[in-house]
Amino acid sequence: xxxxxxxxxxxxxxxxxxxxxxxxxxxxxxxxxxxxxxxxxxxxxxxxxxxxxxxxxxxxxxxxxxxxxxxxxxxxxxxxxxxxxxxxxxxxxxxxxxxxxxxxxxxxxxxxxxxxxxxxxxxxxxxxxxxxxxxxxxxxxxxxxxxxxxxxxxxxxxxxxxxxxxxxxxxxxxxxx
Numbered sequence: 001x002x003x004x005x006x007x008x009x010x011x012x013x014x015x016x017x018x019x020x021x022x023x024x025x026x027x028x029x030x031x032x033x034x035x036x037x038x039x040x041x042x043x044x045x046x047x048x049x050x051x052x053x054x055x056x057x058x059x060x061x062x063x064x065x066x067x068x069x070x071x072x073x074x075x076x077x078x079x080x081x082x083x084x085x086x087x088x089x090x091x092x093x094x095x096x097x098x099x100x101x102x103x104x105x106x107x108x109x110x111x112x113x114x115x116x117x118x119x120x121x122x123x124x125x126x127x128x129x130x131x132x133x134x135x136x137x138x139x140x141x142x143x144x145x146x147x148x149x150x151x152x153x154x155x156x157x158x159x160x161x162x163x164x165x166x167x168x169x170x171x172x173x174x175x176x177x
Contacts, residue, residue: 019137037086076103076159083158085142086149091131095142098128102143103159106171110161113168 021030102119120135130138145154156162161173
């Protein structure tokens with residue numbers, strides 16, 4: 001092992017690293033994991049991140065059609081998995097299940113405004129596993145638009161029938177079954 005050195009980071013970055021740190025993991029482990037995940041986009045995977053998922057990346061993702069008209073047979077889970085969100089293994093699967101629960105909730109409340117707070121209560125009420133240290137970390141890394149991670153979209157609005165109204169979400173396909 002090489003000689004240790006110190007680096008300085010902002011409080012915001014330190015908090016983010018802390019949120020991503022798993023039990024028993026060092027900050028160096030977290031940084032190396034993030035570097036490996038960034039390298040996955042290259043010619044060959046640097047970790048099990050991409051290999052541990054099913055192969056939706058190998059097939060084109062289904063895309064919503066124009067003006068909110070969506071194929072009723074669209075596989076929402078496949079679409080979600082095609083968005084290249086961070087994680088692998090059981091943590092990735094837990095996050096997928098949580099977003100799918102959000103989508104189901106939005107469909108159950110079609111035409112109604114649903115806030116981030118409503119979805120946080122859903123996580124608590126249903127004891128959903130966000131697979132992050134906090135709901136806030138999950139929200140910042142998986143749901144809201146996050147340009148710093150190269151995600152210029154809000155995950156929920158990529159799903160069929162979901163639109164933003166201010167800071168709230170609305171499932172607009174009211175006549176949906």
